[in-house]
Amino acid sequence: MKPPVINFSTLQAAVEVAATLAFALSGLLAGARKQLDAVGLCVVAGLSAFGGGTLRDVLLDRRPFFWVEHADWLWALLALSLGAMLFLRRRHLALTERAIQWPDALGLGLFTANGSLLALDMGMPAIVAVLMGVITAVFGGVLRDIVCNEIPAAFHDHRPYALCSFVGAWVLVAAVQLQAPQWAAISASAATAVLLRGLALWTGWMLPVWRINRR
Amino acid sequence: MKPPVINFSTLQAAVEVAATLAFALSGLLAGARKQLDAVGLCVVAGLSAFGGGTLRDVLLDRRPFFWVEHADWLWALLALSLGAMLFLRRRHLALTERAIQWPDALGLGLFTANGSLLALDMGMPAIVAVLMGVITAVFGGVLRDIVCNEIPAAFHDHRPYALCSFVGAWVLVAAVQLQAPQWAAISASAATAVLLRGLALWTGWMLPVWRINRR
Amino acid sequence: MKPPVINFSTLQAAVEVAATLAFALSGLLAGARKQLDAVGLCVVAGLSAFGGGTLRDVLLDRRPFFWVEHADWLWALLALSLGAMLFLRRRHLALTERAIQWPDALGLGLFTANGSLLALDMGMPAIVAVLMGVITAVFGGVLRDIVCNEIPAAFHDHRPYALCSFVGAWVLVAAVQLQAPQWAAISASAATAVLLRGLALWTGWMLPVWRINRR
Numbered sequence: 028m029k030p031p032v033i034n035f036s037t038l039q040a041a042v043e044v045a046a047t048l049a050f051a052l053s054g055l056l057a058g059a060r061k062q063l064d065a066v067g068l069c070v071v072a073g074l075s076a077f078g079g080g081t082l083r084d085v086l087l088d089r090r091p092f093f094w095v096e097h098a099d100w101l102w103a104l105l106a107l108s109l110g111a112m113l114f115l116r117r118r119h120l121a122l123t124e125r126a127i128q129w130p131d132a133l134g135l136g137l138f139t140a141n142g143s144l145l146a147l148d149m150g151m152p153a154i155v156a157v158l159m160g161v162i163t164a165v166f167g168g169v170l171r172d173i174v175c176n177e178i179p180a181a182f183h184d185h186r187p188y189a190l191c192s193f194v195g196a197w198v199l200v201a202a203v204q205l206q207a208p209q210w211a212a213i214s215a216s217a218a219t220a221v222l223l224r225g226l227a228l229w230t231g232w233m234l235p236v237w238r239i240n241r242r
Numbered sequence: 243m244k245p246p247v248i249n250f251s252t253l254q255a256a257v258e259v260a261a262t263l264a265f266a267l268s269g270l271l272a273g274a275r276k277q278l279d280a281v282g283l284c285v286v287a288g289l290s291a292f293g294g295g296t297l298r299d300v301l302l303d304r305r306p307f308f309w310v311e312h313a314d315w316l317w318a319l320l321a322l323s324l325g326a327m328l329f330l331r332r333r334h335l336a337l338t339e340r341a342i343q344w345p346d347a348l349g350l351g352l353f354t355a356n357g358s359l360l361a362l363d364m365g366m367p368a369i370v371a372v373l374m375g376v377i378t379a380v381f382g383g384v385l386r387d388i389v390c391n392e393i394p395a396a397f398h399d400h401r402p403y404a405l406c407s408f409v410g411a412w413v414l415v416a417a418v419q420l421q422a423p424q425w426a427a428i429s430a431s432a433a434t435a436v437l438l439r440g441l442a443l444w445t446g447w448m449l450p451v452w453r454i455n456r457r
Numbered sequence: 458m459k460p461p462v463i464n465f466s467t468l469q470a471a472v473e474v475a476a477t478l479a480f481a482l483s484g485l486l487a488g489a490r491k492q493l494d495a496v497g498l499c500v501v502a503g504l505s506a507f508g509g510g511t512l513r514d515v516l517l518d519r520r521p522f523f524w525v526e527h528a529d530w531l532w533a534l535l536a537l538s539l540g541a542m543l544f545l546r547r548r549h550l551a552l553t554e555r556a557i558q559w560p561d562a563l564g565l566g567l568f569t570a571n572g573s574l575l576a577l578d579m580g581m582p583a584i585v586a587v588l589m590g591v592i593t594a595v596f597g598g599v600l601r602d603i604v605c606n607e608i609p610a611a612f613h614d615h616r617p618y619a620l621c622s623f624v625g626a627w628v629l630v631a632a633v634q635l636q637a638p639q640w641a642a643i644s645a646s647a648a649t650a651v652l653l654r655g656l657a658l659w660t661g662w663m664l665p666v667w668r669i670n671r672r
Binding site: 058059061062063064065066067068070071081085088090092094095098101102112115173174175176 | 515516518581582583584585588599603606607608609611612613614615618619620664665666667
């Protein structure tokens with residue numbers, strides 16, 4: 028099959044950069060809310076951005092990590108954290124929070140697709156590949172929240188986040204099963220997760236509450 | 243030596259299923275108490291059931307994980323979590339909490355014995371094998387409590403739990419040292435831990451308090 | 458180059474013993490403050506002492522761990538924890554807290570230098586080696602605080618700790634780059650971190666606060 032006219036890898040790389048920055052910023056905002064110091068801010072930014080992929084690689088026993096192979100990213104993260112500390116003001120906070128929702132959703136989609144594909148390529152069963160996609164996309168934020176001494180938002184705020192990633196990961200598994208070309212599988216999977224997340228944000232859809240949780 | 247008349251592996255497998263379900267249910271109950279959403283409930287159920295063995299395998303650098311080799315368990319876990327959300331009512335909670343104490347104690351014993359034996363088979367020193375048994379049996383609950391933003395009950399509630407596992411693990415190491423057959427070593431070790439735990443629950447025995455902790 | 462007149466390895470080993478004990482004691486004190494039981498105290502002492510190096514080894518995929526190769530240390534840790542529970546009284550607490558500041562600073566320096574050197578020897582890029590030094594020195598305490606259900610002090614108390622380790626690690630990388638002999642590189646790196654930490658403690662220097670954190 029002919030590759031699409033736009034260069035898919037370049038597009039994917041650009042989206043990945045935007046998504047990783049959005050993840051790192053979400054860490055900075057969470058750290059600021061918790062009054063972390065400069066060191067803590069860098070750490071939660073790094074955990075948010077790379078924690079999910081690193082945990083997946085530890086579980087799959089894959090080396091080198093992304094941030095070892097591309098150590099420049101650690102410099103970028105440091106610069107981002109210090110830059111945010113120098114230039115972000117309180118009045119920027121709400122703005123930033125809204126502004127990162129879309130690149131964050133993109134990251135959710137793309138990391139899901141990449142994580143699942145990678146696990147499938149290593150011969151994992153479908154459900155394990157799906158789990159790895161979800162871990163890649165969601166557990167950076169989970170580690171961020173654990174370090175900030177909060178119950179992870181992904182498990183607690185009743186807004187679909189991991190669920191969007193879960194559905195997107197199944198789309199990838201199905202597309203690979205149907206022998207779709209890689210760019211199509213990644214696009215379909217990521218788009219599904221992004222659209223579901225956008226829909227959830229837009230409609231304010233909440234996960235059903237367990238009856239014994241209702242007050 | 244002749245194997246016992248009842249088939250030991252079948253018995254062990256049945257006990258393991260009951261124990262894993264009890265561990266998963268303990269996660270669901272903890273998650274319900276913390277008002278987690280459906281995603282969070284599945285995650286804490288999974289961490290409770292498989293977290294200890296997974297952490298042990300990461301430390302021992304063993305692959306594949308149990309839940310990769312037996313991926314059906316992930317489906318079972320998902321079904322259990324959703325089933326509990328559909329069918330468990332508030333009035334069932336206290337009942338469930340009491341009902342899982344015994345399979346939970348069985349899990350404590352069996353996971354201790356299996357974890358220690360596995361580490362011994364990999365040539366670990368005795369004390370490391372004991373530690374791995376305790377991690378297998380106890381750290382699923384520890385990870386559950388960390389995600390639920392609580393001090394782990396195993397470190398804080400002053401009721402013997404990890405200690406029962408610790409003693410049971412030493413029984414396994416001693417039995418292997420004495421070249422007992424494997425089924426006997428596992429049985430003796432698991433039975434020790436289970437009985438100690440039962441005794442502790444029955445008598446309300448508390449761990450001695452450090453003087454500087456006394457209020 | 459001629460080795461120094463005093464035996465460097467023996468000196469290093471002695472400092473390491475003192476530092477590991479100081480780290481373990483810091484765990485015991487944190488656990489006592491949180492009213493942990495005997496099991497919890499042993500676990501936080503162990504996490505504080507060995508958690509940082511173990512996390513580094515998991516990330517670098519290195520085995521065996523220090524505490525597997527030197528399993529006697531696990532016995533020492535158990536003895537230390539039980540001994541502290543038997544002999545430490547409330548009036549000793551403040552004293553202990555002050556007394557471990559210096560061996561703790563030594564540990565910060567030495568673990569930084571060792572961790573970075575080890576990562577460099579494995580061919581890691583400079584910034585990754587620095588990160589590994591910081592993880593070795595600081596993340597034992599981070600894991601201790603997570604288990605104690607606190608925001609890690611290293612990220613929150615605004616006193617330079619990880620930063621001293623960070624600077625010390627760069628000294629090591631520079632010294633190795635300049636082909637300094639190993640004992641000189643380790644000494645310079647550790648001394649830098651220790652002196653910075655001492656200076657920070659002595660002057661009460663605080664990390665700059667992010668403007669949006671100021672109340």
